Amino acid sequence: DTGVSQDPRHKITKRGQNVTFRCDPISEHNRLYWYRQTLGQGPEFLTYFQNEAQLEKSRLLSDRFSAERPKGSFSTLEIQRTEQGDSAMYLCASSLTAGSDEQYFGPGTRLTVT
């Protein structure tokens, strides 16, 4: 399969626990984006990478959130000390370049914090 994949697809965790999500972009894509989507809203930008470099972080990304993309391939998004407000769909997308290509989205990881 040559699409964007995310793991896990669903995660239920208790408040205060740490969680980590993984995203595998389309193999030749240099750009990787993380978005968060809550019910009834469009996706909101969290952060993005150009290869292994994290170029920007949204103000939505508190210090409990950290993302990495070692070697410019897969990426991980970690949330520490989860809160109920973190419950959302976390979407990963990749694109070949920054300015001229569409972003392809993965299936998302649905996080529920109880």
Next chain:
Amino acid sequence: GQNIDQPTEMTATEGAIVQINCTYQTSGFNGLFWYQQHAGEAPTFLSYNVLDGLEEKGRFSSFLSRSKGYSYLLLKELQMKDSASYLCAVRGGRGSTLGRLYFGRGTQLTVWP
């Protein structure tokens, strides 16, 4: 700042034509995208406009007027499977915003038989 507006809900009947409007005010612009999203699924790409005018792809067409900050998505010969949320997104055009997408809230389209 970025502001993207689209109607929250629309309804239409099978076989009809529906137009979903989107207006935007963004600090940079490098294209406007329309995505379709079925409940519980990821957004899938429908269309892309970077120049003014109409782009047609089968039953779907998208129009852009950059001077007016306006776009619409036109769906023809509606089918039940077109019931979904339609997301308008503007791509940032300069500096650190280059490439990132700013999404509207989405328009939930319901197609009735």
